[in-house]
Amino acid sequence: EAQVTQNPRYLITVTGKKLTVTCSQNMNHEYMSWYRQDPGLGLRQIYYSMNVEVTDKGDVPEGYKVSRKEKRNFPLILESPSPNQTSLYFCASGLSLEEGYEQYFGPGTRLTVT
């Protein structure tokens, strides 16, 4: 089954404790992306990757890191989480530029930073 998986689905942590949210896709997509979704602000892109070892900042990259060492995985790293990073996070993988980067979303990770 074609899918994007994220782990964990729910996480409560404390300020400053490093965490990683994993994302994996089995569709051989080159394009992958991370979003956060907050009430009233919609989906905002954090980082995206056009291919292995190619990553770029989205609209809200501050406080986040990513890596793309292999095609299927695109982890999101919060080195020192803060309460303003409490949010719902979605990973997505996408088709090619010619197909408009149509994206398939993971189930989401609800993160709470206290």
Next chain:
Amino acid sequence: GQNIDQPTEMTATEGAIVQINCTYQTSGFNGLFWYQQHAGEAPTFLSYNVLDGLEEKGRFSSFLSRSKGYSYLLLKELQMKDSASYLCAVPPDYGQNFVFGPGTRLSVLP
């Protein structure tokens, strides 16, 4: 830069027709997406318009006018399960961000 605008909320009655509008301003254009998102769930793909005109897909249709920077999603024969947020999104040219509109929350009433 890229800017997308949608109404925040809409309400309609079961069985009716509703039109959700989206206006956009972009530095480049590579088509426009509509996604559906139920509360707490991931967005799911509804449509992708690249050329002007109306594309119909069952109860859902999407329209695009590139000259006006305008799109709409038309939902017919509304059902209760259509209560969700509807997001329009503009995909990037190479090297740009993928930008989503704020979403329109549709409530379908019996």
